[in-house]
Amino acid sequence: MNTKRKRKGLSLRGRQMFSGYMFIFPWLIGITFFFLWNIFQAFRHSFNHVELISGVGTILTPVGLDNFYYIFREHATFGREMFESVFQMVVNVPLIIFFSLFMAIILNRKFIGRGFVRAIFFLPVIMGSAAIANTLEMVMNMMMGGITGVSPEAMRAATGFNAAAIIGMLEMFEIPPQVVDFLVETIANLHEVIRAAGVQILIFLAALQSIPPSMYEVAQIEGATSYEIFWKITMPMVSPLIVTNVVYTVVDTYANSEVVTTAHDTFFSLQNFGASAAMSLSTAILVCLVLFSVCWVISRKVFYYD
Amino acid sequence: MTKIVDMKKWMDSPTFKNTRQKWTGKTRDFILGIGIAIIVSGVCYIILAPVIGIVSRAFMSPEDIGNPLVFLFPQNPSLYNIANAFRFMNYWDALLRTMIFSISLALVHVVITSFVGYGFARFKFPGSGLLFGLVVVSIIVPVQTYMIPMQINFRFFLGNESWSLLDPTWPWAILALTLTGVGIRSGLYIFIFRQFFRGIPKEIEEAAFIDGTGPLGTYLRIMMPNAVPAVVTVFLFAFVWHYNDTYYAGMLMTGNTLMASRLNAVGWTYSDFHDMRNPVMMQMITFGGVLLAIAPIMIIYLFLQRYFVEGLERSGIVG
Numbered sequence: 146m147n148t149k150r151k152r153k154g155l156s157l158r159g160r161q162m163f164s165g166y167m168f169i170f171p172w173l174i175g176i177t178f179f180f181l182w183n184i185f186q187a188f189r190h191s192f193n194h195v196e197l198i199s200g201v202g203t204i205l206t207p208v209g210l211d212n213f214y215y216i217f218r219e220h221a222t223f224g225r226e227m228f229e230s231v232f233q234m235v236v237n238v239p240l241i242i243f244f245s246l247f248m249a250i251i252l253n254r255k256f257i258g259r260g261f262v263r264a265i266f267f268l269p270v271i272m273g274s275a276a277i278a279n280t281l282e283m284v285m286n287m288m289m290g291g292i293t294g295v296s297p298e299a300m301r302a303a304t305g306f307n308a309a310a311i312i313g314m315l316e317m318f319e320i321p322p323q324v325v326d327f328l329v330e331t332i333a334n335l336h337e338v339i340r341a342a343g344v345q346i347l348i349f350l351a352a353l354q355s356i357p358p359s360m361y362e363v364a365q366i367e368g369a370t371s372y373e374i375f376w377k378i379t380m381p382m383v384s385p386l387i388v389t390n391v392v393y394t395v396v397d398t399y400a401n402s403e404v405v406t407t408a409h410d411t412f413f414s415l416q417n418f419g420a421s422a423a424m425s426l427s428t429a430i431l432v433c434l435v436l437f438s439v440c441w442v443i444s445r446k447v448f449y450y451d
Numbered sequence: 452m453t454k455i456v457d458m459k460k461w462m463d464s465p466t467f468k469n470t471r472q473k474w475t476g477k478t479r480d481f482i483l484g485i486g487i488a489i490i491v492s493g494v495c496y497i498i499l500a501p502v503i504g505i506v507s508r509a510f511m512s513p514e515d516i517g518n519p520l521v522f523l524f525p526q527n528p529s530l531y532n533i534a535n536a537f538r539f540m541n542y543w544d545a546l547l548r549t550m551i552f553s554i555s556l557a558l559v560h561v562v563i564t565s566f567v568g569y570g571f572a573r574f575k576f577p578g579s580g581l582l583f584g585l586v587v588v589s590i591i592v593p594v595q596t597y598m599i600p601m602q603i604n605f606r607f608f609l610g611n612e613s614w615s616l617l618d619p620t621w622p623w624a625i626l627a628l629t630l631t632g633v634g635i636r637s638g639l640y641i642f643i644f645r646q647f648f649r650g651i652p653k654e655i656e657e658a659a660f661i662d663g664t665g666p667l668g669t670y671l672r673i674m675m676p677n678a679v680p681a682v683v684t685v686f687l688f689a690f691v692w693h694y695n696d697t698y699y700a701g702m703l704m705t706g707n708t709l710m711a712s713r714l715n716a717v718g719w720t721y722s723d724f725h726d727m728r729n730p731v732m733m734q735m736i737t738f739g740g741v742l743l744a745i746a747p748i749m750i751i752y753l754f755l756q757r758y759f760v761e762g763l764e765r766s767g768i769v770g
Contacts, residue, residue: 150543158575160577161574161576162574162575162576162577164570164574164666165570165573165574165575165576165579166570166576167570167666168566168567168569168571168574168670169567169570169582169664170571171563171567171630171631171632172563172567172570172586172631172632172633172641173582174631175628175630175631175632175633175637176586176589176631176632176633178629178631179601179604179628179631179633180589180592180597180633183597183600184592184596184597184600185599185601186597186600186603186604187596187597187599190599190600190613197603203603203607216595226453248494251487251490251491252491254487256484256487256488262491264753265495265498265499266494266498267752268498268499268502269498270691271691271695271745271748271749272502272695272745272754277695277711277714277741277744277745280501280737280738280741281501281502281505281741293597307565334495335497339494339497339498340498392590392591396590396591398592399593399595400593400594400595405593405595405684408595411486411622421599422599422600425595425596425597425599426596428596429592429593429596432593433590433591433592434458436591439565443543
């Protein structure tokens with residue numbers, strides 16, 4: 146009886162399959178035609194000399210590895226930019242992650258004006274457009290006295306702060322110049338880090354608020370110190386989101402990096418479509434490698450509640 | 452002698468211990484509070500400083516800019532910059548276009564990504580794990596990698612230039628991307644919806660199935676009404692990102708007159724009109740333009756801020 150009924154229509158499993166495919170159908174079209182196909186095209190372009198002819202389309206002439214030879218051996222700046230961008234990423238991503246976790250923990254506490262402060266922290270996300278960001282950076286330099294801002298003398302008069310004296314003091318204590326450089330660069334990048342951390346802070350904040358309060362209560366009753374509570378409860382519960390945030394930060398940093406601009410310029414100014422595709426692909430592959438290795442290392446430490 | 456003994460007794464008494472504990476706790480909280488206040492106000496200043504700078508410069512007259520003694524507070528406040536930015540951005544027109552563009556695309560985003568997210572959340576089908584992996588890959592791979600072939604593909608859509616989806620003034624290509632769930636950060640929205648739907652108890656749906664509702668009806672009448680926080684989050688994210696976007700709009704809608712693109716060009720428009728290149732004046736006009744461009748989104752944000760932050764907290768992005 147039962148088997149007969151199954152044969153007539155679709156089984157429960159079959160129906161499930163059918164509805165599943167129905168729901169993701171629009172996305173299947175998109176991912177095939179607008180994502181996978183285009184990535185395949187970019188891959189093909191990178192091994193060809195590409196000519197764009199109006200009304201006909203593209204004409205490809207295979208050139209083997211010439212495009213890659215050009216970008217790495219002949220292009221004046223690309224190789225350096227690529228490794229600088231990746232290095233910058235490796236330095237900045239941990240900074241952004243630590244900073245956003247730290248800020249999220251602070252914002253999760255109860256204090257007067259918390260709503261207001263949270264609203265301010267989300268401002269950088271709202272003002273994310275390129276034009277606004279560039280203007281903001283310039284004004285920031287004017288306010289803080291960067292290279293494009295006021296002259297050092299005027300700066301000292303305005304703020305009473307002399308950065309060079311502090312750097313000199315650090316050198317006087319015989320702190321190695323590399324460490325001083327790192328410190329100065331980090332402080333100079335502080336604005337950048339804060340601006341890049343808006344979404345990450347929100348994600349961490351959401352993660353912190355999803356930790357059941359009963360866990361903290363139990364730990365307190367058992368006599369755990371706040372240091373222990375942080376490492377034994379907060380950290381494991383937040384850890385899955387660290388992976389999410391690393392991925393988001395890396396992609397965000399990559400999208401704003403110099404290499405992307407170079408690839409873009411190679412396409413539009415030099416009309417060298419093949420080399421541009423080779424640039425995009427090689428950096429994307431490098432970034433993905435960095436991303437996967439970092440995620441692999443982190444995900445070994447990640448704790449999943451279920 | 453007796454006094455010392457009394458003192459010792461008093462120090463051992465529970466009353467004293469209680470008081471001491473209370474006071475050390477209070478002092479610690481107080482010091483911690485001051486530390487937090489310093490850090491929070493410092494970071495807030497770093498975020499707000501450029502905004503304050505832009506606001507103050509937007510109201511400065513050209514004489515104030517040349518005057519090194521003027522800092523933050525304009526001596527001769529004027530509306531010249533804002534009025535000119537208003538004029539050269541064609542503000543009302545840009546605002547109307549951008550609002551219609553961003554709101555409608557954000558709505559399409561919500562409908563499509565929630566639909567796809569529901570499919571990934573609730574149905575087991577061959578390859579579902581692999582395909583969801585592809586969603587994650589589409590979040591990770593930056594659009595810059597394949598934007599150029601994509602542009603060529605849209606120009607020669609289905610191999611024919613006359614079917615080109617690239618129109619200088621109409622966002623056909625962006626609409627096509629959004630409708631098929633691969634628009635600006637669509638992968639992230641699919642991810643959010645999938646996580647959110649997985650958090651809703653299955654029993655509700657099973658009851659609906661038993662009562663004879665099909666999968667589509669369940670999605671429309673059971674899941675969507677329950678997914679308001681996720682909907683608000685995705686809508687606001689999509690709205691803000693479309694409002695700010697210049698990359699997609701610049702590549703796929705080359706002649707667009709949206710707010711962000713006009714803001715990019717407003718300095719040049721001004722100097723072309725006056726037929727002179729004065730970088731200082733171009734900057735001033737841009738300051739006015741930035742103020743005008745962020746004003747509407749700021750007002751919307753102030754009203755929806757509560758839903759935004761809290762919506763994200765409950766939207767299931769946490770997994």
